[in-house]
Amino acid sequence: MSHSPSVPDAIHRSTSRGRGIRFSGVSKAFTVGNGARTSAVREVDLEIAERQFVALIGPSGCGKSTLLRLADGLLEPDTGRIEIGDAPPRPGPAIGMVFQNFRLIPWRSVAGNVGFALEGQSLDRTELNHRVQAQLEQVGLAGWAGHYPAQLSGGMRQRVALARALIGRPSVLLMDEPFASLDAQTRELMQDDLLALWERQHPTVLFVTHSVDEALLLADRVIVMGGGAVLEDLRVDLPRPRRSTDARRATEYGRLREHLWSRIRDLVLADPTSAFFGRHVQADRERG
Numbered sequence: 001m002s003h004s005p006s007v008p009d010a011i012h013r014s015t016s017r018g019r020g021i022r023f024s025g026v027s028k029a030f031t032v033g034n035g036a037r038t039s040a041v042r043e044v045d046l047e048i049a050e051r052q053f054v055a056l057i058g059p060s061g062c063g064k065s066t067l068l069r070l071a072d073g074l075l076e077p078d079t080g081r082i083e084i085g086d087a088p089p090r091p092g093p094a095i096g097m098v099f100q101n102f103r104l105i106p107w108r109s110v111a112g113n114v115g116f117a118l119e120g121q122s123l124d125r126t127e128l129n130h131r132v133q134a135q136l137e138q139v140g141l142a143g144w145a146g147h148y149p150a151q152l153s154g155g156m157r158q159r160v161a162l163a164r165a166l167i168g169r170p171s172v173l174l175m176d177e178p179f180a181s182l183d184a185q186t187r188e189l190m191q192d193d194l195l196a197l198w199e200r201q202h203p204t205v206l207f208v209t210h211s212v213d214e215a216l217l218l219a220d221r222v223i224v225m226g227g228g229a230v231l232e233d234l235r236v237d238l239p240r241p242r243r244s245t246d247a248r249r250a251t252e253y254g255r256l257r258e259h260l261w262s263r264i265r266d267l268v269l270a271d272p273t274s275a276f277f278g279r280h281v282q283a284d285r286e287r288g
């Protein structure tokens with residue numbers, strides 16, 4: 001994913017208006033089938049500085065996606081407060097969201113999917129096309145504007161989803177296992193591409209993953225969740241800019257990986273009802 005010199009740098013500078021995310025005493029429960037309440041997020045206090053990249057990791061059902069949906073403003077907390085910058089979150093282009101299953105509109109072209117994010121804004125056609133084209137260049141899809149999602153590989157679809165999330169120049173990017181459905185090679189390429197994009201546009205990122213390696217490669221901090229609560233807040237002091245092959249060679253990487261693994265293993269063993277948390281954790285274990 002290369003940066004095209006034809007994209008004016010002013011566009012990139014104007015994206016760099018990151019805002020932090022603050023959760024203060026946030027709890028959220030859901031009503032389940034029999035009318036009982038199940039607690040998804042419990043008393044979370046978490047402050048993410050603007051432009052920071054934070055990964056959320058933990059066993060299945062521990063509340064990671066719920067925390068993301070609360071940060072998006074799609075869900076209201078039962079108690080506590082969430083702020084993006086100094087205001088409550090409001091769904092819209094200032095908060096970009098990327099999901100595991102892409103969520104593209106099948107009957108719209110690549111350009112139509114990416115431009116969709118700006119349709120509420122009163123941009124003229126030329127400006128809209130320019131923005132779409134610039135964003136497609138950023139994600140390495142410059143020649144694919146007229147194609148449809150069904151004509152693309154999984155990695156390309158996720159690039160479209162990323163372009164759609166980034167075109168609103170979001171100050172906050174929320175990513176829910178965005179690379180989990182990609183094959184291992186595509187996933188590594190996408191991780192490096194995401195790092196390159198983040199280094200250019202620098203939104204504040206909250207990234208849910210089941211992969212210890214992915215968390216360590218991408219993030220400044222790894223938050224370990226269990227039972228809806230934040231259990232650990234781990235700093236990742238690996239040098240930046242990072243690329244997957246270099247990061248994995250660092251001694252510090254091995255130490256952090258070992259620590260996270262034993263933490264997550266203990267969490268799962270302590271909760272026999274927890275479904276085992278996903279094939280990527282398994283893949284990490286095999287690789288390590």
Ligand SMILES: Nc1ncnc2c1ncn2[C@@H]1O[C@H](COP(=O)(O)OP(=O)(O)OP(=O)(O)O)[C@@H](O)[C@H]1O
Pocket residue numbers: 030031032038039040058059060061062063064065066067
């Ligand atoms: N809309 C909902 N209605 C009822 N229960 C819900 C709802 N959304 C989440 N839950 C429950 O809240 C808890 C936390 O779910 P959440 O999806 O946030 O976990 P997660 O850590 O993201 O899990 P996974 O890693 O499997 O995606 C789970 O027990 C889940 O079943």
